[in-house]
Amino acid sequence: MSAFSLKMDIAENRFFNGENSPLFSRQQAQQARHFHQKIAGYQPTPLVAMNELAALFGVHKILVKDESQRFGLNAFKMLGGAYAIARLLCEKYQLDINEFSFETLKSSIKEKMTFATTTDGNHGRGIAWAAQKLGQNAVIYMPKGSAQERVDAILRLGAECIVTDMNYDDTVRFTMQTAQEKGWEVVQDTAWEGYTKIPTWIMQGYATLADEAVEQMAAMGIARPTHVFLQAGVGAMAGGVLGYLADVYGARNLHSAIVEPELADCIYRSGVKGKIVNVGGSMATIMAGLACGEPNPLGWDILRNCATQFISCQDAVAALGMRVLGNPPGNDPRVISGESGAVGLGVLAAVYFHPQREALMHKLKLDGHSVVLTISTEGDTDIQHYREVVWEGKHPAAR
Structure with missing residues (x-):
């Protein structure tokens, strides 16, 4: 060798x-x-x-x-995104996560919601997948240089996907600001002060x-x-x-x-x-x-x-x-x-x-x-x- x-x-x-x-x-x-x-x-x-x-x-x-x-x-990333979305919605609609099903949750949602996140590819794909299962909207932001194949995989799940001209961490900040302005729910896999749940x-x-x-x-x-x-x-x-x-x-x-x-x-x-x-x-x-x-x-x-x-x-x-x-x-x-x-x-x-x-x-x-x-x-x-x-x-x- x-x-x-x-x-x-x-x-x-x-x-x-x-x-x-x-x-x-x-x-x-x-x-x-x-x-x-x-x-x-x-x-x-x-x-x-x-x-x-x-x-x-x-x-x-x-x-x-x-x-x-x-x-x-x-x-693997859908494991986190799907679970977080389910927990978020169960909390919002007073449902028991242990009794959860996508069908039950989908019928409980009164108004269509939009989930937003920043991703390098796999996390965003998981969020888009969960949103599609629930009949909700997803807007996924990706940092500059993201591969088109990863963008296309998210688009195929019915989400909107936007590639920025910023690096990952700056894109996270942009996503937070945009979501706050538009009233979207952010489902991000990093934490900061006031955003840990x-x-x-x-x-x-x-x-x-x-x-x-x-x-x-x-x-x-x-x-x-x-x-x-x-x-x-x-x-x-x-x-x-x-x-x-x-x-x-x-x-x-x-x-x-x-x-x-x-x-x-x-x-x-x-x-x-x-x-x-x-x-x-x-x-x-x-x-x-x-x-x-x-x-x-x-x-x-x-x-x-x-x-x-x-x-x-x-x-x-x-x-x-x-x-x-x-x-x-x-x-x-x-x-x-x-x-x-x-x-x-x-x-x-x-x-x-x-x-x-x-x-x-x-x-x-x-x-x-x-x-x-x-x-x-x-x-x-x-x-x-x-x-x-x-x-x-x-x-x-x-x-």
């Missing part, structure tokens, strides 16, 4: 205290999952065991949660995938993972999932690494400093779903308390992960994973090929007993770019 060095900065979390959050517990996750189970077409997404890849990389198990198969939407529901919705994974690992005879690699944009998915896992296993019993693109590594920088640090600029990473410069304070609190390490890496790490998952060794199943979905596995692959492999394995506490859980949060949501990376060799690992 070749040896090559990809840029990965790994920082220990000096502010770790292992404190759980009651907002992101197993109980909250199972309530959200109970809601998702009542949606037509629900089934747990696969938890794939990459046994031959694990043997090659020198660990006991590599497990990949494949979210490309979530409700036909090719990504809906982001909390979104993060609780994301934990459905973690509850499924814990159940699936138990069915495989796996008591617990030793490691979890979670990618972060604003940190909502990473915070919601890590909060759940910390409640189930204990944060001190889990080596958790939060992975970001170096061009949008606000969580990494916050982790180094111990308080929220924002990143500006265009954040032109291939990991579009992670191109966010301002941490979600709700997610940040969990990550500061419970994450073991923070990792900032170059785009080629994600591209490597896409290729490895799409072309695994031996009889391992193939996973189609997009740019933001593959970066966790990409870190493992980059460690394997690195000239200082043993030192990096030691730093990440990886060995022959390690059971590593990664989340492939999206499939090929931008098919053209997926093929440019996997077929044509865009963002090569070695030059």
Whole structure:
């Protein structure tokens, strides 16, 4: 095998205290999952065991949660958006979320509502899907540089989709201002002062995938993972999932690494400093779903308390992960994973090929007993770019 060095900065979390959050517990996750189970077409997404890849990389198990198969939407994000919209409407119309159905809710809505959000693609698609199911309107704003394929996927769900000339975080502010002026409901996966309830529901919705994974690992005879690699944009998915896992296993019993693109590594920088640090600029990473410069304070609190390490890496790490998952060794199943979905596995692959492999394995506490859980949060949501990376060799690992 070749040896090559990809840029990965790994920082220990000096502010770790292992404190759980009651907002992101197993109980909250199972309530959200109970809601998702009542949606037509629900089934747990696969938890794939990459046994031959694990043997090659020198660990006991590599497990990949494949979210490309979530409700036909090719990504996990609807778990949060649909749950938050349902909770919002149940609160508005005094309905019980435990008795929820789209049909009941649809008949209860007296006036047509408009849901607005900012997205890099997958979250907006989830909001558009939920609005369509409920017969409501959705207006989705996307930052500059958004792929046309992601825009078209939202338009096909009947939503209005507007690409701005701003980065993600500035687009969020514009969405908030516009929605306030027009009386729309904002369903955003980040929080700020005075806006925490809906982001909390979104993060609780994301934990459905973690509850499924814990159940699936138990069915495989796996008591617990030793490691979890979670990618972060604003940190909502990473915070919601890590909060759940910390409640189930204990944060001190889990080596958790939060992975970001170096061009949008606000969580990494916050982790180094111990308080929220924002990143500006265009954040032109291939990991579009992670191109966010301002941490979600709700997610940040969990990550500061419970994450073991923070990792900032170059785009080629994600591209490597896409290729490895799409072309695994031996009889391992193939996973189609997009740019933001593959970066966790990409870190493992980059460690394997690195000239200082043993030192990096030691730093990440990886060995022959390690059971590593990664989340492939999206499939090929931008098919053209997926093929440019996997077929044509865009963002090569070695030059």
